[in-house]
Amino acid sequence: MEPFRTLSAPACGLPVANIDTDQLIPARFMKRSRSEGYGSYLLHDMRFGSDGAVRPDFPLNHPGAAGARILVARRNFGAGSSREAAVYALVDFGIRCVIAPSFGDIFASNAVNNGLLPARVEETDAEALLERLAAEPGEAVVDLDNQRIVAGNLSVAFKVDPVCRLKLLNGWDDIDLTLAQADAIAAFTERDREARPWATPRR
């Protein structure tokens, strides 16, 4: 995975709370393989009308949002299902950082596993960022080392789980870290067979 240090890119404000995974990617698009790309389905039913026409009033469709790699939203972003396709849609669209006051837990883990930073900010800071982007869409700088977001003259701190921060900074992959623990895992299973003999399903 590509390490994440500082991202300087166009940002787009989405002043909506509870953007759930069903909105991030509606279920009907989830049958494709990843190689076909999920970007065109991102927030599909918000970006497009039922006739497939682009909704010009939707923030991601504004000319100022072209090439957006940072998204700012309201609380509880990514609530709902465990579908990692919600993250694929964001990443394939080009988004590398979502800024919001809170995130669905499973979404946040999925995000980090795909190099997408879920940056938690205070509610008032989210509102300030949204206000600024509404008035004047433009670039923002997300500095993961220092956990800071700068947009024009606005500078706010953000939080991210420390482990997620390390994983993103280093571009670590969990599987490799785990395979290095093979001995500890073997010792555990041996102990566990004695401690919880009932844990193995009867066949």
Added chain:
Amino acid sequence: MPLPTPRTLFDKLWDSHAIVTRDDGQTLLWVDRHFVHEGSFHAFNKLKERGARVSRPDLTFGIADHYVPTRRGGAIADPSIRSMVDQLRDNTADNEVLLFGLDDPRQGIVHVVGPEQGLTLPGLLMVCGDSHTSTHGAFGAWGFGIGASEVAHVLLTQTLWQRKPLRMRIRIDGRLVPGVGAKDIALSVIARIGADGAQGHAVEYAGSAVTGLSMEGRLTLCNLSIEAGARCGMVAPDETTFRYLDGRPFAPQGDAFARAVEDWRRLPTDEDAVFDREVSLSAHDIAPIVTWGVSPEDALPIGGQVPDPAHVEDPAKAAQIRDALAYMDLKPGQDLSAIRVDRVFIGSCTNSRIEDLRAAAAVLAGRQAKVPGLVSPGSSLVKRQAEEEGLDRVFREAGLEWVESGCSMCVGMNGDLVKPGERCASTTNRNFKGRQGPGSRTHLMSPAMAAAAAVTGHLTDVRDLLKGRI
């Protein structure tokens, strides 16, 4: 020697699964059960990319539920849906993983089948690429949903890295009034703490109203934990749990069962254990609940009115309500019981077990539904039992369609969709925009309430229809 620190149920589960803890606080945990379904194809593809195989097929179980048709017979017509079911068949066969497939008499929704088969046991850590894996917590197991990268990780290593969540206890004491059940408790909790109210927390449900619930009720309650944002939800195992498990196909039997019960009795939270957060509700105050908006937190007692954004001070919250009302086509201040529905759906891992079907049938017996509806039992075995009890006849005679088991209209992946603009009284778990199909409008409620809505054609207090019946 100092006395051992009192531990919560969750602490005990955590401790018994921890393999190693890194300096940064991440702990590698052992996974006892892993369920895969059609949507797990991304993870199997990752495995193939690495040229790897499932490391513990004996702890991995496949279930066809998300995409399966509910009207069966003949091949699946839609090739893209058929391919989802076929991929699961091939991936599980290639890795020697037991599959409860389309033609298996035990097939059903993963969170119904696991408990029913005795695969779900107290003290286990269980995962699945589905957020409602919290359901299994009803047994005092630790169940949680994971994404495709994590599914691949578990397939490969049978372990998962996690950071210990905070602990929250939600107590519901007192007696529920007739016509009110686990779904109403869960929606009341979510309305109270918010759809992100339990984020980062492992929830334990306690109190007399919870221990008084059957296993079916506890499953419904734990199922909806994720709709409050919780990492998991659990109920301590007790006699009700053990009685349910005795004799289940995959559960230990005889002496092994007795030994297990002995261990399981030590799982409940120690008396002096401390939680990071406590919430309590009085069961007596809980009325039948319906949702009016597009998040499960948009829930109110049926006697209430649609909220008016003009009376809400917080501008962001007011905007959220306005947006929800526009999507749902509702007016501020409108009586909830005046909301007409176009169809009902009784099913999903939240409310499709035998008790749910009985509760709905008790309302529908001898009555006619004013709107069309679909009843999809949680598993093929639940379906058979319901038919033995004659419940299928009650649904059919009321004019509802009785179909096979699967996720069906909970998520619409198999083509069971609510049409654009249609309003559905649904026993499912998510009223998100477009969840039941593009443009669909969902009102969440209990099976009894959905049955009542079917009879009257609008949201209705089921207690009025139960007079003289219970």
